[in-house]
Amino acid sequence: MRAGYVRQLMSGVYSMLPLALRVRAKVAQIIREEMDAIGCQEFLLPAIHPADLWRKSGRWDLIGAEMFRLKDRRDVDLCLGMTHEEVFAVLAGELESYRQLPQAWYQVQTKFRDEPRPKSGVLRTREFTMKDAYTFDIDDAGLDAAFEKQRGAYVKIFKRLGFDAVQVEASSGLMGGSDSVEFMVRAEYGEDTVVYSSQCGYAANLEKATSRLDAVTDEAPPGAPQKFPTPGVRTIDALVESGAPADRQIKTMVYLIDDAPVLVLMRGDHQVQAQKLMDHAGTEDIRAAGPEEIRGLLGADPGSLGAVGLADIAVWADMALSGRTNLFTGANEDDFHLSGVDVERDIVVERWLDLREVVAGQPCPECGEPLELFDAIESGHIFKLGRHYAEALGATVMDADGKEQVITMGSYGIGVERNMAAIVEASHDEHGIVWPTAVAPYHVVVTLVGNDDGAATTAEAVYEQLKAMDVEVLFDDRDERPGVKFADAELIGVPYRVTIGPKGLAAGTVELSTRATGESTDLDVDGAAAAVSERVRADLAGA
RNA sequence: CGGGACGUGGCGCAGCUUGGUAGCGCGCAUCGUUCGGGACGAUGAGGUCGCCGGUUCGAAUCCGGCCGUCCCGACCA
Numbered sequence: 001m002r003a004g005y006v007r008q009l010m011s012g013v014y015s016m017l018p019l020a021l022r023v024r025a026k027v028a029q030i031i032r033e034e035m036d037a038i039g040c041q042e043f044l045l046p047a048i049h050p051a052d053l054w055r056k057s058g059r060w061d062l063i064g065a066e067m068f069r070l071k072d073r074r075d076v077d078l079c080l081g082m083t084h085e086e087v088f089a090v091l092a093g094e095l096e097s098y099r100q101l102p103q104a105w106y107q108v109q110t111k112f113r114d115e116p117r118p119k120s121g122v123l124r125t126r127e128f129t130m131k132d133a134y135t136f137d138i139d140d141a142g143l144d145a146a147f148e149k150q151r152g153a154y155v156k157i158f159k160r161l162g163f164d165a166v167q168v169e170a171s172s173g174l175m176g177g178s179d180s181v182e183f184m185v186r187a188e189y190g191e192d193t194v195v196y197s198s199q200c201g202y203a204a205n206l207e208k209a210t211s212r213l214d215a216v217t218d219e220a221p222p223g224a225p226q227k228f229p230t231p232g233v234r235t236i237d238a239l240v241e242s243g244a245p246a247d248r249q250i251k252t253m254v255y256l257i258d259d260a261p262v263l264v265l266m267r268g269d270h271q272v273q274a275q276k277l278m279d280h281a282g283t284e285d286i287r288a289a290g291p292e293e294i295r296g297l298l299g300a301d302p303g304s305l306g307a308v309g310l311a312d313i314a315v316w317a318d319m320a321l322s323g324r325t326n327l328f329t330g331a332n333e334d335d336f337h338l339s340g341v342d343v344e345r346d347i348v349v350e351r352w353l354d355l356r357e358v359v360a361g362q363p364c365p366e367c368g369e370p371l372e373l374f375d376a377i378e379s380g381h382i383f384k385l386g387r388h389y390a391e392a393l394g395a396t397v398m399d400a401d402g403k404e405q406v407i408t409m410g411s412y413g414i415g416v417e418r419n420m421a422a423i424v425e426a427s428h429d430e431h432g433i434v435w436p437t438a439v440a441p442y443h444v445v446v447t448l449v450g451n452d453d454g455a456a457t458t459a460e461a462v463y464e465q466l467k468a469m470d471v472e473v474l475f476d477d478r479d480e481r482p483g484v485k486f487a488d489a490e491l492i493g494v495p496y497r498v499t500i501g502p503k504g505l506a507a508g509t510v511e512l513s514t515r516a517t518g519e520s521t522d523l524d525v526d527g528a529a530a531a532v533s534e535r536v537r538a539d540l541a542g543a
Numbered sequence: 544c545g546g547g548a549c550g551u552g553g554c555g556c557a558g559c560u561u562g563g564u565a566g567c568g569c570g571c572a573u574c575g576u577u578c579g580g581g582a583c584g585a586u587g588a589g590g591u592c593g594c595c596g597g598u599u600c601g602a603a604u605c606c607g608g609c610c611g612u613c614c615c616g617a618c619c620a
Contacts, residue, residue: 253618274619303620304620450578481581484580485581
């Protein structure tokens with residue numbers, strides 16, 4: 001078989017070839033070591049779950065098509081686990097006393113998520129391996145401490161994997177809970193966007209990020225909004241041409257949130273961040289209303305909508321509109337807009353929310369310097385879950401006063417294959433992968449060149465010596481030309497190559513090449529294996 | 544979910560517009576020459592043209608349906 005790491009079986013599902021399996025084992029081992037180091041105990045839970053558990057937590061209905069669902073022969077509903085809060089909470093139900101807390105448990109296990117759009121190879125798949133850890137504490141202070149321990153372990157894990165991961169504030173999405181931090185790796189093919197201030201270090205997921213709003217002083221509006229004709233005007237830009245600056249317009253959008261209409265108001269030059277809307281709404285069941293629905297609700301077409309004078313539809317407004325006066329908005333009548341709108345005087349706003357999507361260059365909410373945006377891979381995500389799952393699944397303990405207390409939980413995930421991909425993204429060149437030695441499938445490849453019997457004997461001897469020294473070594477004695485062997489070694493990313501051929505042996509040397517730097521040195525044949533072994537060991541020790 | 548593209552030996556593709564019984568590169572097999580940066584020659588094996596149906600004397604090619612894969616978008620009135 002040709003050199004390679006993975007093969008696609010179907011959309012979002014990959015077979016792991018031997019090289020990939022070795023890397024995966026090393027990544028998993030690094031994760032295990034850091035989990036074990038903070039006292040987290042390893043479990044292994046089933047991939048197939050009864051629906052009943054997920055009904056108890058409420059997620060059977062909350063989660064849509066992303067969950068793989070099936071039935072057994074008795075027609076009982078089952079699902080494939082996307083994550084394991086429920087099952088771990090069941091186990092935590094065996095805990096009886098606060099004296100048994102805190103607990104920290106983890107597993108390295110297969111998850112199934114029917115992603116709407118798997119992409120970018122192994123970065124986003126429907127079946128993948130995840131290290132998921134869960135902590136169980138009696139109180140918030142305990143959860144905070146557990147969360148910080150996990151955070152520390154994650155920092156060490158990503159450092160050992162060979163890349164910098166920036167911690168960002170994140171949206172908790174479907175997991176619920178109060179607080180969550182994502183670990184992001186800057187990468188061209190990243191699917192997330194990080195908002196970042198290099199000045200003060202502020203970092204947040206675009207789904208959560210915000211920016212500083214400059215105070216605006218509007219001219220006082222007239223006593224009431226004035227209706228004026230705007231024939232054919234249907235967009236913010238068109239209204240700008242009619243003399244209304246975008247930052248003085250109110251953009252009115254109609255969403256159906258759990259099937260109930262909500263008007264969402266944004267400043268004309270701002271965009272809605274859909275995830276923020278979901279977070280505030282507490283549901284993922286959000287969609288933009290269609291033109292017919294909008295006409296039925298407001299009596300006008302998109303482009304002429306406004307919230308002035310509406311009393312029977314909920315209005316949510318972005319904070320950027322707070323305190324603004326003398327603005328422009330649609331009149332709910334095609335071809336007419338209103339001017340002189342004072343938001344708080346003329347519109348009944350049910351909720352004031354942060355709904356804006358940050359744009360590069362806007363001022364940092366903390367230091368005021370321009371924000372930058374970059375694409376990143378989400379390599380880890382840690383959550384403070386709170387008591388929802390424990391409550392739903394009956395995980396309680398007796399506290400010191402003999403009273404039953406619901407346990408508070410945290411959950412902490414790292415995608416193993418995704419992190420392999422992140423390493424490759426962070427460490428490759430035009431010839432292929434450049435694995436950090438700590439996760440490389442092999443440390444060394446012994447490359448035999450030429451067809452000289454003496455060279456072959458020496459190469460095999462060096463290979464055996466390296467194996468005896470516990471160096472993970474490949475022996476490339478294929479009947480291929482040297483160029484093919486070199487190119488393959490570089491492609492698969494083995495950190496060190498020992499080239500053995502008649503040319504060097506005539507001078508009593510073999511060649512040691514370093515993948516990362518491209519440097520080569522000649523080693524005396526006799527001490528070659530020992531020298532290579534020492535080099536690998538120094539590398540692994542972090543030298 | 545919406546939009547777009549693609550599906551032809553193991554891999555990458557051409558052929559389809561204008562129907563006539565399938566071709567190229569790489570890879571693979573055998574032999575020979577080569578052998579420290581992706582060799583060369585000779586010979587050869589290998590294809591239900593995604594599936595089902597239709598049109599036709601005849602379909603990889605035209606028509607319909609289905610399946611699969613990839614890409615873009617996920618919303619902004």
